[in-house]
Each structure stands twice: as C-alpha cells, then as structure tokens.
Amino acid sequence: MTDTARILIVDDDPEILSALSRGLELHGYATLTENRVDSALARFEDAEVSAAIVDVMIGEDSGFDLVRAVRTAGHRTPILMLSALSEVDDRTRGLEAGADDYVVKPFSFDELVARLKVQQRRATPMPLRPARLDTSDWSIELDQRKVMLTQREFELLSMFAKHRDETLSRAQIFDSLWADKGASSGNVVDVYVGYLRKKLDPMRSFGFEIKTIRNRGFMLAGLAPVIGQADD
Incomplete structure (x- = not known):
C-alpha cells in the first residue's frame, strides 16, 4: 500500500482488540481501537478511517446502533461487523443497519483480511481520467501512483x-501473447491476470477493473488506460 490504511476496531474485549490490532498491523495496516460507541462515533468524525471492524455487542451498547448512527451521519466508510451470533436474523440486522459485511466468530484471520480488502476496493473511487501505460518503461501511472510492470504484464x-468492455477468452489471450513463446498451458493467462490484480491493488484507483466472466474469460471494465510515452 502506498498510504497505510487505518482500520478502526470497536470491541469491549481488550484481548480481541489487542489480537485484531496485532494481526492487522502484521498485514501492513495501522489501527485505532475503541471500546465505547460514543468514542467510536467520534473517531469517524475526527480521524481518517479507511475501514472499521465493529463487534455486535459493545458493553451494554449495540454495534448495530453504532453502524446506523455512522450511516445517518453520512459516512460511507466500509464496515465489517464481527459477532458470535450466527443466526440469519442477526446478519440481516447488521446489513440493514448499514454494514458492508458480517463475519461470524470464530473466523479465519486470512478470511477477515480478504473480506476487508474486498470492501476497501469497492470503496475506492474511480478517477475521472485514464491512466497511462508508458511504452518506454512498461509502467502504468496516474496522478501520484506509478507501478512498474514486466513486459508480459504490460502486454496483457x-x-x-485495446478491447475495453469486450470479453476476451483465455484462448484468445493465450494465442496472442503466449502461443509462440513456448508456453504450453492456458493457465498462464489466469496466473498473469492474478499478477496484475495483486500488483495494481486496488485496481479501481487506476480507473478500471479486470472482471472474470464466468465460463468465458476476462474483461476490462471502466476507463481504458492510454498507451504511449509520457511526453506523447
């Protein structure tokens, strides 16, 4: 991440606060912790919070009420609710209050981080102008963000x-970029799409997404990057 994302954790259990903070910091996040609804709501007003993890029960208060108050105040920060309650009605209450996702304890920490990243990507605004694919150094750049690509990533x-909003099959991509290079498996296409998604994460910050079209292939949706050199 170029800027460290700041995650607000709201829970009245000090052990959970400590464990979540340590785990998220190991994944490159900065964390803020609160154990009361009123102080947590103030954090949304005063601090630049990238996302929040909110427990359903916060002392005698309700995490549902906190989420509802955050949304009423106009904050669109991604919120994951965390709870031992697994009943459908409880999950429904969380989502109806305005939460973006609901994670049931016990949970896999890797799954929690993955869900957090999904919500952050969805919240990343699309820019109003296209990025540039620079042929002089195989990079992509927009505003203050520049990422270096390998030749094959750049070609892909x-x-x-060049085919924005068109579905390209794996066979089409393989035949164009790999067939004459000695590659023997179409799986190489999926591997390199994965490389691009990881390297450009969040991809929406460059104005586009590479979507998987089930049983058909891949499609670039959004603003297609302009191809050329920086001084063109």
Missing part, C-alpha cells in the same frame, strides 16, 4: 485496454 494489460 495493453491487450485488455
């Missing part, structure tokens, strides 16, 4: 850019 992304 360029192919998607």
Whole structure:
C-alpha cells in the first residue's frame, strides 16, 4: 500500500482488540481501537478511517446502533461487523443497519483480511481520467501512483485496454501473447491476470477493473488506460 490504511476496531474485549490490532498491523495496516460507541462515533468524525471492524455487542451498547448512527451521519466508510451470533436474523440486522459485511466468530484471520480488502476496493473511487501505460518503461501511472510492470504484464494489460468492455477468452489471450513463446498451458493467462490484480491493488484507483466472466474469460471494465510515452 502506498498510504497505510487505518482500520478502526470497536470491541469491549481488550484481548480481541489487542489480537485484531496485532494481526492487522502484521498485514501492513495501522489501527485505532475503541471500546465505547460514543468514542467510536467520534473517531469517524475526527480521524481518517479507511475501514472499521465493529463487534455486535459493545458493553451494554449495540454495534448495530453504532453502524446506523455512522450511516445517518453520512459516512460511507466500509464496515465489517464481527459477532458470535450466527443466526440469519442477526446478519440481516447488521446489513440493514448499514454494514458492508458480517463475519461470524470464530473466523479465519486470512478470511477477515480478504473480506476487508474486498470492501476497501469497492470503496475506492474511480478517477475521472485514464491512466497511462508508458511504452518506454512498461509502467502504468496516474496522478501520484506509478507501478512498474514486466513486459508480459504490460502486454496483457495493453491487450485488455485495446478491447475495453469486450470479453476476451483465455484462448484468445493465450494465442496472442503466449502461443509462440513456448508456453504450453492456458493457465498462464489466469496466473498473469492474478499478477496484475495483486500488483495494481486496488485496481479501481487506476480507473478500471479486470472482471472474470464466468465460463468465458476476462474483461476490462471502466476507463481504458492510454498507451504511449509520457511526453506523447
């Protein structure tokens, strides 16, 4: 991450606060912790919070009420609710209050981080102008963010850019970029799409997404990058 994302954790259990803080910091996040609804709500007003993890029960208060108050105040920060309650009605209450996702204890920490990243990507605003794929150094750049690509990653992304909003099959991509290079498996396409998604995460910050079209292939949706050199 170029800027460290700050995650607010709201729970009245000090052991859970400590464990979540340590785990998230190991994944490169900064954390803020609160154990009361009123102080947590103030954090949304005063601090730049990238996302929040809110427990359903916060002392005698309700995490549902906190989420509802956050949304009423107009904050669109991604919120994951965390609870030992697994009944459908409880999950429904959380989502109806305005939570973006609901994670049931006990949970896999890797799953929690993955769900957090999904919500952050969804919350990343699309820019109003396209990124540039620079042919001089195989990079993609927009505003203050620049990412270096390998030649094959650059060629793959360029192919998607030239066919924006078109579904490209794995066979089409493989035949164009790998068939004459000695590659023997179409799985290489999935591998390199994975490389791009990881390297450009969050991809929406460059104005586009590479979507998987089930049983068909991949499609670049959004603003297609402009291909050329920086001084063109």
